[in-house]
Amino acid sequence: MDKTLPDLATAVAGIDDGMTVMIGGFGGSGAPIELVHALIDRFLATGHPKDLTVVNNNAGNGHVGLAALIEAGMVRKLICSFPRSADPVVFTEAYRAGAIELELVPQGTLAERIRAGGAGIPAFYTPTSFGTDLAQGKPVEEFEGRPYVQERWLKADVALVKAHLGDRLGNLTYRMAGRNFNPLMCMAAAQTIVQVSHIVEPGGIDPEAVVTPGIFVQGVVEVASPAQEEDLNRAGAVYPEAAA
Amino acid sequence: MDKTLPDLATAVAGIDDGMTVMIGGFGGSGAPIELVHALIDRFLATGHPKDLTVVNNNAGNGHVGLAALIEAGMVRKLICSFPRSADPVVFTEAYRAGAIELELVPQGTLAERIRAGGAGIPAFYTPTSFGTDLAQGKPVEEFEGRPYVQERWLKADVALVKAHLGDRLGNLTYRMAGRNFNPLMCMAAAQTIVQVSHIVEPGGIDPEAVVTPGIFVQGVVEVASPAQEEDLNRAGAVYPEAAA
Amino acid sequence: MKLTPSQMAWRAAQDIADGAYVNLGIGFPEMVAKFQPPGREAIFHTENGILGFGEAPAAGTEDWDLINAGKKAVTLKPGTAFFHHADSFAMVRGGHLDVAILGAYEVAETGDLANWSTGPKGVPAVGGAMDLVHGARQVAVLTDHVTKDGKPKLVQRCSLPLTGVGCVTRIYSSLAVIDVSLGRFVLREKLAELTLEGLQALTGATLHLDGPVADLTVSEL
Amino acid sequence: MKLTPSQMAWRAAQDIADGAYVNLGIGFPEMVAKFQPPGREAIFHTENGILGFGEAPAAGTEDWDLINAGKKAVTLKPGTAFFHHADSFAMVRGGHLDVAILGAYEVAETGDLANWSTGPKGVPAVGGAMDLVHGARQVAVLTDHVTKDGKPKLVQRCSLPLTGVGCVTRIYSSLAVIDVSLGRFVLREKLAELTLEGLQALTGATLHLDGPVADLTVSEL
Numbered sequence: 001m002d003k004t005l006p007d008l009a010t011a012v013a014g015i016d017d018g019m020t021v022m023i024g025g026f027g028g029s030g031a032p033i034e035l036v037h038a039l040i041d042r043f044l045a046t047g048h049p050k051d052l053t054v055v056n057n058n059a060g061n062g063h064v065g066l067a068a069l070i071e072a073g074m075v076r077k078l079i080c081s082f083p084r085s086a087d088p089v090v091f092t093e094a095y096r097a098g099a100i101e102l103e104l105v106p107q108g109t110l111a112e113r114i115r116a117g118g119a120g121i122p123a124f125y126t127p128t129s130f131g132t133d134l135a136q137g138k139p140v141e142e143f144e145g146r147p148y149v150q151e152r153w154l155k156a157d158v159a160l161v162k163a164h165l166g167d168r169l170g171n172l173t174y175r176m177a178g179r180n181f182n183p184l185m186c187m188a189a190a191q192t193i194v195q196v197s198h199i200v201e202p203g204g205i206d207p208e209a210v211v212t213p214g215i216f217v218q219g220v221v222e223v224a225s226p227a228q229e230e231d232l233n234r235a236g237a238v239y240p241e242a243a244a
Numbered sequence: 245m246d247k248t249l250p251d252l253a254t255a256v257a258g259i260d261d262g263m264t265v266m267i268g269g270f271g272g273s274g275a276p277i278e279l280v281h282a283l284i285d286r287f288l289a290t291g292h293p294k295d296l297t298v299v300n301n302n303a304g305n306g307h308v309g310l311a312a313l314i315e316a317g318m319v320r321k322l323i324c325s326f327p328r329s330a331d332p333v334v335f336t337e338a339y340r341a342g343a344i345e346l347e348l349v350p351q352g353t354l355a356e357r358i359r360a361g362g363a364g365i366p367a368f369y370t371p372t373s374f375g376t377d378l379a380q381g382k383p384v385e386e387f388e389g390r391p392y393v394q395e396r397w398l399k400a401d402v403a404l405v406k407a408h409l410g411d412r413l414g415n416l417t418y419r420m421a422g423r424n425f426n427p428l429m430c431m432a433a434a435q436t437i438v439q440v441s442h443i444v445e446p447g448g449i450d451p452e453a454v455v456t457p458g459i460f461v462q463g464v465v466e467v468a469s470p471a472q473e474e475d476l477n478r479a480g481a482v483y484p485e486a487a488a
Numbered sequence: 489m490k491l492t493p494s495q496m497a498w499r500a501a502q503d504i505a506d507g508a509y510v511n512l513g514i515g516f517p518e519m520v521a522k523f524q525p526p527g528r529e530a531i532f533h534t535e536n537g538i539l540g541f542g543e544a545p546a547a548g549t550e551d552w553d554l555i556n557a558g559k560k561a562v563t564l565k566p567g568t569a570f571f572h573h574a575d576s577f578a579m580v581r582g583g584h585l586d587v588a589i590l591g592a593y594e595v596a597e598t599g600d601l602a603n604w605s606t607g608p609k610g611v612p613a614v615g616g617a618m619d620l621v622h623g624a625r626q627v628a629v630l631t632d633h634v635t636k637d638g639k640p641k642l643v644q645r646c647s648l649p650l651t652g653v654g655c656v657t658r659i660y661s662s663l664a665v666i667d668v669s670l671g672r673f674v675l676r677e678k679l680a681e682l683t684l685e686g687l688q689a690l691t692g693a694t695l696h697l698d699g700p701v702a703d704l705t706v707s708e709l
Numbered sequence: 710m711k712l713t714p715s716q717m718a719w720r721a722a723q724d725i726a727d728g729a730y731v732n733l734g735i736g737f738p739e740m741v742a743k744f745q746p747p748g749r750e751a752i753f754h755t756e757n758g759i760l761g762f763g764e765a766p767a768a769g770t771e772d773w774d775l776i777n778a779g780k781k782a783v784t785l786k787p788g789t790a791f792f793h794h795a796d797s798f799a800m801v802r803g804g805h806l807d808v809a810i811l812g813a814y815e816v817a818e819t820g821d822l823a824n825w826s827t828g829p830k831g832v833p834a835v836g837g838a839m840d841l842v843h844g845a846r847q848v849a850v851l852t853d854h855v856t857k858d859g860k861p862k863l864v865q866r867c868s869l870p871l872t873g874v875g876c877v878t879r880i881y882s883s884l885a886v887i888d889v890s891l892g893r894f895v896l897r898e899k900l901a902e903l904t905l906e907g908l909q910a911l912t913g914a915t916l917h918l919d920g921p922v923a924d925l926t927v928s929e930l
Contacts, residue, residue, distance in 0.1 A: 001507040030774065081835055092832055105835075106837070107839075110794075111793075112798060118582045121370060123385070124365050127844075130873075132870065133826075174452075176791055177776055177791060179791055202565075215509050215584050228774075229773070325613075350619055351618075351619060352616060359799075370622075371623075376651065411788060425572070431803060447788060451790055454792075458752070458760070458790065459730050459806075
């Protein structure tokens with residue numbers, strides 16, 4: 001079994017119009033910028049994929065990564081918890097122009113819905129959002145005298161994930177708080193495509209230290225020195241450069 | 245902050261009559277035998293605790309560990325998935341005599357109910373057990389055309405857990421498949437008491453390799469060379485020895 | 489004139505694709521791992537939190553923290569991963585396994601499976617079976633075709649408490665290979681020396697044909 | 710004649726016990742970590758999957774994979790642990806935190822909190838606040854007593870979209886320390902130079918007394 005992929009273009013080749021795409025990361029930490037940029041490259045070359053529903057904690061920052069994906073006009077709907085950032089201009093303008101739909105989800109509920117999607121749990125109850133606008137239209141049930149809101153699982157066609165080490169079986173580790181949503185999204189997508197800083201031989205990751213077991217991963221591509229969104233934004237980067 | 249405890253007797257001193265006690269392990273792997281034996285010692289010396297509700301995957305094997313706890317007459321009810329083992333005589337006799345109540349739970353549902361208890365999820369839906377005797381009396385709801393059974397969270401007053409490394413903040417690692425239910429039970433109990441093979445300094449566990457963060461742990465006691473249930477049973481051990 | 493458990497396991501192993509994620513039930517199904525065809529490498533999952541483990545260790549070298557769901561010792565392989573029980577059953581319930589192969593007391597033509605309780609007299613024990621019948625893309629049963637008393641285990645409706653409703657997709661019995669499809673048993677292979685009538689007489693529900701029935705051929709083992 | 714954000718943070722820090730597990734909201738609440746009294750060591754949790762992190766690194770030495778929920782760089786300490794978002798919110802929702810300190814647009818005497826939306830005109834952003842108001846044993850708010858326009862932020866009923874119902878237990882404002890108990894504001898401390906009547910005039914709901922009101926004393930900082 002060998003899940004390694006030769007390059008980024010191959011890694012994103014299977015993503016089609018209208019798909020739901022989970023993108024890992026919390027702000028820039030753990031964000032698979034190179035995979036996202038490869039997806040933009042494909043769109044610029046072929047006009048596809050478009051009309052994507054994207055799941056991410058945020059809505060992009062500056063003009064790279066997820067913000068660039070939105071700026072390219074590829075995203076029809078965003079499911080996220082916090083569409084603000086240091087420089088949220090791309091999302092904010094698209095949202096105000098009615099060019100992008102927003103489903104706002106509390107962060108813990110977003111995480112749990114994604115985990116539920118991966119774990120075969122179609123619905124669960126949480127105290128979060130009870131009595132607020134974000135619970136509107138959702139069933140409420142009382143357990144042990146306290147009200148809870150029913151939330152539904154969230155699944156995706158594809159997850160784009162950033163990890164640190166990966167082997168050809170798809171076992172993964174992450175780097176510090178770059179872990180965040182990535183292991184959950186690996187579980188919840190039909191196709192999980194991962195960019196790793198280093199591909200190692202099976203056994204190169206301590207079995208005790210594997211965070212995502214390979215069963216949740218379909219493709220692994222090495223990006224040896226991944227960019228950090230924060231560094232790109234401080235340098236004023238724009239993707240693609242020609243658009244600057 | 246120092247969660248280390250001086251000895252096993254101190255570790256189990258707070259467990260009272262009628263409590264719900266989760267005990268980690270899958271068969272003998274990851275089973276905190278020394279903590280369980282310390283609890284039996286306390287009962288033999290003081291008559292307490294008794295009328296315990298115990299949560300474990302199994303129902304004991306031979307005459308040590310959980311089997312010995314049942315044999316001592318301390319367990320009123322057992323919540324488990326698989327009360328069979330190589331030598332299940334203690335549970336089987338107690339069950340047939342009507343001396344112990346059994347709540348049988350599918351293994352994945354048991355794991356998820358415990359996780360839900362720790363994660364503040366009072367109820368969730370699972371396909372598991374739909375249409376079977378184990379779904380009797382439980383609400384059923386259809387999602388996307390498929391029926392699911394509503395299951396409730398499971399919490400405990402105390403969890404007795406076996407880990408490998410632990411620091412004074414309560415951060416833990418486990419040893420191979422000795423992990424099993426232990427990290428989940430840490431989350432679901434008001435008081436989680438852990439026996440570890442080695443207490444290390446904070447920082448002695450790689451932050452990436454921590455399996456149970458210390459927030460889920462209240463007490464850590466070192467048992468440097470823990471017994472394996474399998475070895476004890478092959479040697480024909482009985483606890484306490486005087487009962488042999 | 490019937491297959492041994494090893495032979496049933498061998499036959500089941502022939503259907504497992506290279507790279508498949510597989511859970512093998514306690515007992516006879518565990519033997520399937522031994523008969524992977526050359527050049528194929530399935531990855532085995534066990535409920536108690538190991539993916540990609542290796543075969544049994546030599547006697548005396550067991551590590552009792554490294555066991556499978558049947559509490560038997562296994563070994564590490566390059567690429568093994570450990571995880572807790574909730575993650576383990578996320579793999580199961582979440583549909584990430586390709587194949588689960590389980591034992592059976594009874595299998596009905598509806599796909600219903602009974603394999604956890606022989607009724608109110610015994611001590612019931614369900615383990616992971618009720619979870620495994622949901623989630624794996626293919627839920628196969630490996631079983632003697634009849635009970636020790638000669639009664640059919642493949643039936644119209646299960647008489648014992650169910651493990652799952654409409655979940656079984658294929659049966660590897662000691663006499664035949666049978667698919668469960670649209671509420672019917674569809675015969676795919678049978679022992680050459682057995683007539684269709686002879687097999688039907690040992691089966692508690694109608695065997696349907698959908699294309700040719702191949703000979704069930706298994707080496708001696 | 711009001712506390713600075715640093716002074717509010719200092720006051721809030723005095724109530725955090727040694728060994729407490731604490732989540733600090735984005736913005737002013739983050740400053741609470743700087744003012745832990747000597748001899749006490751709280752353990753800080755951030756939604757994005759770190760427990761027990763250290764203070765901000767020197768400028769230029771940031772690692773952007775090591776950030777808090779406000780996307781600010783933090784540091785490792787001995788005993789830091791990393792985990793994914795579902796585990797992180799299990800800590801929150803599961804009641805494992807001792808204290809959460811959040812910002813507020815409005816707090817009602819019922820304990821209702823509004824801190825995520827200023828209404829339909831802006832871009833809404835909820836983050837982890839709706840989860841944090843459930844689960845932490847103590848949910849405190851750190852806020853200016855009035856808005857920039859001088860309107861009360863402590864009110865009878867919130868006019869803005871709610872973050873949570875009946876969740877706030879204590880308010881550290883720029884003028885006072887107030888408990889929220891049984892649907893009432895109970896005044897515990899106020900700036901000495903402020904009369905009760907003066908404070909009441911800046912507060913949108915009745916301030917109740919339950920025992921003596923202490924002077925709110927904070928060093929210069």
